Amino acid sequence: MILRPAAALVxxxxxxxxxxxxxxxxxxxxxxNGMVVTSQHLASAAGISILKAGGNAVDAAVAVGYAxxxxxxxxxxxxxxxxxxxxxxxxxxxxxxxxxxxxxxxxATMYLDDAGEVIPRLSLDGYKAVGVPGTVLGLDTMLQRYGxxxxxxxxxxxxxxxEEGYVLTEGDAAILAIGTEWFETEANVxxxxxxxxxxxxxxxxxxxxxxxxTLKAIAADGPDVFYKxxxxxxxxxxxxxHGGILAKQDFADYTVVETEPVRCSYRGYEILSAxxxxxxxxxxxxxxxxxxxxxxGELGYHSAAxxxxxxEAMRQAFVDRNSALxxxxxxxxxxxxxxxxxxxxxxxxGIDLEKAIKSEDLKPGVAPxxxxxxxxxxxxxKAGNAVSLTYTINAWFGARVIAGDTGFFxxxxxxxxxxxxxxxxxxxxxxxxxxxxxxxxxxxxxxxPTVVLEDGKPLMILGSRGGPRIITIIAQAIMNVVDHxxxxxxxxxxxxxxxxxxxxxxxVERRALSPDTVRMxxxxxxxxxxxxxxxxxHAIMIGSPRTDDEGxxxxxxxxxxxxxxxxxxxxxxxxxxxxxxxxx
Ligand code: GLY
Numbered sequence: 372m373i374l375r376p377a378a379a380l381v382x383x384x385x386x387x388x389x390x391x392x393x394x395x396x397x398x399x400x401x402x403x404n405g406m407v408v409t410s411q412h413l414a415s416a417a418g419i420s421i422l423k424a425g426g427n428a429v430d431a432a433v434a435v436g437y438a439x440x441x442x443x444x445x446x447x448x449x450x451x452x453x454x455x456x457x458x459x460x461x462x463x464x465x466x467x468x469x470x471x472x473x474x475x476x477x478x479a480t481m482y483l484d485d486a487g488e489v490i491p492r493l494s495l496d497g498y499k500a501v502g503v504p505g506t507v508l509g510l511d512t513m514l515q516r517y518g519x520x521x522x523x524x525x526x527x528x529x530x531x532x533x534e535e536g537y538v539l540t541e542g543d544a545a546i547l548a549i550g551t552e553w554f555e556t557e558a559n560v561x562x563x564x565x566x567x568x569x570x571x572x573x574x575x576x577x578x579x580x581x582x583x584x585t586l587k588a589i590a591a592d593g594p595d596v597f598y599k600x601x602x603x604x605x606x607x608x609x610x611x612x613h614g615g616i617l618a619k620q621d622f623a624d625y626t627v628v629e630t631e632p633v634r635c636s637y638r639g640y641e642i643l644s645a646x647x648x649x650x651x652x653x654x655x656x657x658x659x660x661x662x663x664x665x666x667x668g669e670l671g672y673h674s675a676a677x678x679x680x681x682x683e684a685m686r687q688a689f690v691d692r693n694s695a696l697x698x699x700x701x702x703x704x705x706x707x708x709x710x711x712x713x714x715x716x717x718x719x720x721g722i723d724l725e726k727a728i729k730s731e732d733l734k735p736g737v738a739p740x741x742x743x744x745x746x747x748x749x750x751x752x753k754a755g756n757a758v759s760l761t762y763t764i765n766a767w768f769g770a771r772v773i774a775g776d777t778g779f780f781x782x783x784x785x786x787x788x789x790x791x792x793x794x795x796x797x798x799x800x801x802x803x804x805x806x807x808x809x810x811x812x813x814x815x816x817x818x819x820p821t822v823v824l825e826d827g828k829p830l831m832i833l834g835s836r837g838g839p840r841i842i843t844i845i846a847q848a849i850m851n852v853v854d855h856x857x858x859x860x861x862x863x864x865x866x867x868x869x870x871x872x873x874x875x876x877x878x879v880e881r882r883a884l885s886p887d888t889v890r891m892x893x894x895x896x897x898x899x900x901x902x903x904x905x906x907x908x909h910a911i912m913i914g915s916p917r918t919d920d921e922g923x924x925x926x927x928x929x930x931x932x933x934x935x936x937x938x939x940x941x942x943x944x945x946x947x948x949x950x951x952x953x954x955x
Pocket of ligand 1: 744763765766815816817839
């Protein structure tokens with residue numbers, strides 16, 4: 372372990388005014404063999420059942436990917452797409468891109484009226500919003516390439532969850548309740564996700580027979596039934612009937628790409644994360660590279676000085692996110708430059724440590740920027756294979772439509788394109804033409820499934836939901852562990868901040884900053900706005916609960932987990948009460 376500030380403090384080596392942060396957060400779940408952390412406890416249990424049956428982390432990830440489509444239908448999916456970062460014990464590090472593609476009939480102006488203005492919600496609701504789904508081919512390709520069990524074996528517990536149903540917890544019912552008004556407008560959606568027209572309640576059993584039939588067809592016939600068979604037929608028929616542009620060719624042509632993850636380092640730890648068409652890994656690296664030049668731990672958790680530096684790093688990196696990145700099959704992505712330490716140093720040179728930069732004064736193409744509701748889960752098995760996977764149908768319940776009796780929601784990922792370069796999307800992102808709509812192109816994403824390595828072995832596996840906030844959530848979780856010495860549960864639970872260049876606003880979660888800290892930041896020129904909490908990070912840390920010695924205990928203080936070389940510590944974000952870390 373690298374010597375962290377608290378240990379250094381004990382040794383009298385460093386002045387650390389705030390010391391390590393001690394949040395009142397439950398300890399992480401710990402286990403000796405494997406760990407699965409997801410947004411829903413039954414999905415975590417399905418993953419653990421696969422590990423216990425002798426499957427590896429990839430087998431478990433495929434089971435969880437299908438299981439979340441059943442037990443977390445807002446976000447887990449068959450009708451969306453995503454990314455996975457794998458670090459395997461045989462030395463393989465790899466990345467799967469199963470992001471949705473724009474249909475072949477898509478055009479750059481398809482969401483604009485004759486006057487060139489954005490038609491409200493056309494890229495968000497209904498069949499015009501739907502990109503060609505990638506999840507089924509993505510999960511299956513991962514399984515064939517790196518799994519050890521059969522498709523039928525990993526899908527068996529999932530089919531049972533859909534066919535027999537599952538009892539809703541309070542957290543599950545709360546998520547379904549968000550969709551009530553949308554469900555009411557679609558008869559086939561209401562028939563499943565409303566109970567005689569009323570929201571499902573905690574303690575009731577949700578059975579999904581249509582979805583069970585779809586899952587059985589995929590288990591039996593593989594991705595072909597989804598991309599070339601009855602499921603593609605059903606989606607295309609429903610799309611055509613409702614003014615959509617999806618065609619059989621879109622499904623038949625869909626491909627998954629296996630590629631290298633983005634790599635960088637932060638204070639000696641190696642980071643593997645998502646390359647384009649995700650902006651996530653590149654921009655996390657850019658933010659952390661900028662912040663590496665500042666003594667973040669010594670400045671203290673959420674001090675005004677620390678928040679100012681974090682905000683400026685986020686602001687600068689999002690200029691690049693929103694202007695320089697897009698689908699690598701269509702545009703040149705300057706990733707090597709954006710993740711370089713020299714580029715970060717050049718950006719740091721322009722940051723005023725006493726004063727906020729105005730976002731309107733930062734522009735793509737001006738030095739140094741010249742040149743050009745999602746869900747995450749983390750898994751490690753007994754051998755040490757790590758899978759970090761984030762996938763999405765974009766908004767809650769995606770485009771809010773289900774084709775016929777297929778039983779799964781379709782995505783509204785087309786809104787992740789710059790539907791009108793310069794206009795804000797659902798997340799307030801103002802993006803450029805690198806991310807304009809084109810046939811067969813994948814929209815730029817912020818999903819960031821990440822693995823952090825120490826001495827070549829996984830130390831952290833993490834990711835989150837949250838649109839562009841995913842990027843800053845992951846950067847902060849890594850800093851919480853590396854700079855502030857938190858355990859993995861504290862690291863994902865602690866309050867967050869976010870800045871994305873435009874709008875020029877520093878968003879902070881409730882109680883993230885004290886009033887006098889906000890005053891100091893306002894005096895520096897920041898516009899600070901409080902928001903209800905966001906994101907849901909699900910993470911694992913391996914080998915030790917913390918990277919530092921947490922210092923002397925007060926009498927009667929809570930017992931903390933102990934380090935053991937191969938222990939796995941799971942932290943599920945309490946912002947997502949339906950979620951769970953389960954180990955074995
Ligand atoms: N749909 C959110 C993202 O991909 O970043």
